[in-house]
Amino acid sequence: MGRLVPAVTRALDILELFLDGDGTLSAPEITRRLALPRTTVHELVTTLAARSYLVPASGRPGRYRLGVRAYQLGSRYAEQLDLAAEGQRVAREVAETCDETVHVAVLEDLDVIYIAKVDSTHAVRMVSAAGRRLPAHCTSVGKMLLASLPRDDFDARVDGRELVAMTPNSITDHDRLRAVLATVRERGVATEHSESNPDVSCVAAPVRDGAGRVVAALSISVPMIRWSEEREAELAELAAKGAADLSASLGHRGGR
Structure with a gap:
């Protein structure tokens, strides 16, 4: 460099x-x-x-x-990258299916940046905005994106860096984060339980480009009052479908 x-x-x-x-x-x-x-x-x-x-x-x-x-x-960046526009379209379709808040985010260093968002119509819903930046290790989209990094890339980003806490449930230990990311890689989806917001849980799935690289993640966020194991399973499947649809629009041929 x-x-x-x-x-x-x-x-x-x-x-x-x-x-x-x-x-x-x-x-x-x-x-x-x-x-x-x-x-x-x-x-x-x-x-x-x-x-x-x-x-x-x-x-x-x-x-x-x-x-x-x-x-x-x-504007020129947005024109050259269809991810934001396509992400908004797919997020809207997913939100119409589950009536919960849907995000699409990308990774920048150890943060995620939300590039698309569609709100739930419920009175109780997650408050956020496209363009917002959060610590990746505190979010389901961030865990999904971190889990998709090559090991040497992940180590270069994380080693010697503090993992800040946003709530008492946030992961702040490097070894625990590595263990959680190993589980994410096995499952193919990531979850967050009150780690960036004490009142919200989320589930996320990877978005891939035409070369098969993970370039974003799609998540569904739900207030804890509407969260359950059964709901998590339903939303994990829906997030995976939405992420696969978005991946297909970016040229990925790997299927769902």
């Missing part, structure tokens, strides 16, 4: 700050959150604004929001 360019890294760090909160930031807030010199932040923000990656937030003096250039890059 080549040398990282500090100025580019800092500029990207600034852009990524806008993924959280209300989507607007001031230069002093950026300075504080990234612990960078004020002059450095001023120069980077000025450059990003000149290239339309940032623009002044309307009616909010001194604050910035993402500009049209960031949108154009995101």
Whole structure:
């Protein structure tokens, strides 16, 4: 791997700050959150604004929001990757069948990012959003994706890294995580019981591309008040079917 360019890294760090909160930031807030010199932040923000990656937030003096250039890059990414669009379509079909919340997520380092979501119509349902990022080891989609990594890739990502807890049920021990992922590989589905949200359980299945690689996972999330062993078995089968349908749309020929 080549040398990282500090100025580019800092500029990207600034852009990524806008993924959280209300989507607007001031230069002093950026300075504080990234612990960078004020002059450095001023120069980077000025450059990003000149290239339309940032623009002044309307009616909010001194604050910035993402500009049209960031949108154009995101749109081009979406055009080239049908996974998000196809994931949303399949998630909708699965949600219509079970009337529970359905997600499709991808892995980035040790986090999952939800790229598609369809809500349940029940009054009691999981609250989440496409674009949200969560620790992979706390979610069923994340366990499925981690279990699909080659061993050396998994070790490189996990060794020496803290496994943060989101609830008392979250896995924080590396050996326990490895044992759980071994079970996931055997079963072909992954489950989560109140590990990212104390009131929710989930089941997930792998999504494969045309080359057979696991590129995403599809999950069904259910409030604990509607969860049971029988329901888990039903939803595991439905998640596997939905994941297979999504895989087929991406060119996978392996069947369900």
